[in-house]
Amino acid sequence: GxxxxxxxxxxxxxxxxxxxxxxxxxxxxxxxxxxRQSLGQGLEFLIYFQGNSAPDKxxxxxxxxxxxxxxxxVSTLTIQRTQQEDSAVYLCASSLGGRVDEQFFGPGTxxxxx
Amino acid sequence: xNSVTQMEGPVTLSEEAFLTINCTYTATGYPSLFxxxxxxxxxxQLLLKATKADDKGSNKGFxxxxxxxxxxxxxxxxxxxxxxxxxYFCALIDSGAGSYQLTFGKGTKLSVIP
Numbered sequence: 001g002x003x004x005x006x007x008x009x010x011x012x013x014x015x016x017x018x019x020x021x022x023x024x025x026x027x028x029x030x031x032x033x034x035x036r037q038s039l040g041q042g043l044e045f046l047i048y049f050q051g052n053s054a055p056d057k058x059x060x061x062x063x064x065x066x067x068x069x070x071x072x073x074v075s076t077l078t079i080q081r082t083q084q085e086d087s088a089v090y091l092c093a094s095s096l097g098g099r100v101d102e103q104f105f106g107p108g109t110x111x112x113x114x
Numbered sequence: 115x116n117s118v119t120q121m122e123g124p125v126t127l128s129e130e131a132f133l134t135i136n137c138t139y140t141a142t143g144y145p146s147l148f149x150x151x152x153x154x155x156x157x158x159q160l161l162l163k164a165t166k167a168d169d170k171g172s173n174k175g176f177x178x179x180x181x182x183x184x185x186x187x188x189x190x191x192x193x194x195x196x197x198x199x200x201x202y203f204c205a206l207i208d209s210g211a212g213s214y215q216l217t218f219g220k221g222t223k224l225s226v227i228p
């Protein structure tokens with residue numbers, strides 16, 4: 001596709017359930033980033049992939065959060081045992097490998113934990 | 115660590131008014147600076163950027179100048195339109211220090227009324 005796509009666009013879940021959020025980066029972009037946008041914390045960096053590897057996972061807020069990327073393309077962010085404080089918009093971005101200063105963002109997934 | 119401080123909103127202006135949104139930053143290295151815009155219901159879009167001191171980024175009538183001496187990157191537009199109503203985020207990336215994560219300000223909501 002022309003831009004970064006994310007699915008689902010909206011997700012409502014019950015506290016304690018697991019959720020998976022998907023990101024399809026721009027074709028040819030080897031770098032992929034996850035951010036979280038919440039009312040209390042603003043925009044926070046979560047994790048970065050170069051190819052299939054994530055050299056820095058320190059932005060993940062807890063061990064309930066994990067992410068993987070396969071085939072150097074699609075990425076999945078998984079949140080286990082969701083809590084109400086996980087409610088936020090999860091944004092994915094991608095860039096050409098060395099161009100960290102040109103990150104293109106997807107529309108986001110709005111997660112609501114009841 | 116790195117941080118970005120931008121003026122709190124919301125900001126309400128009449129059409130054709132002059133806009134300034136202040137942004138200052140703290141960085142350990144020599145960052146690149148950005149303004150992102152988020153229109154209602156849409157994802158983040160890069161509005162403009164500057165990568166070194168005294169550079170001026172510009173796009174769609176918006177301008178911002180990288181001021182190293184005052185660690186600032188204020189966003190300006192001479193005559194706003196209703197279609198400029200959005201949330202504006204100032205951000206930096208310290209790519210010179212090998213970083214890849216954008217650090218964002220809290221965002222400033224702009225409403226332009228006819």
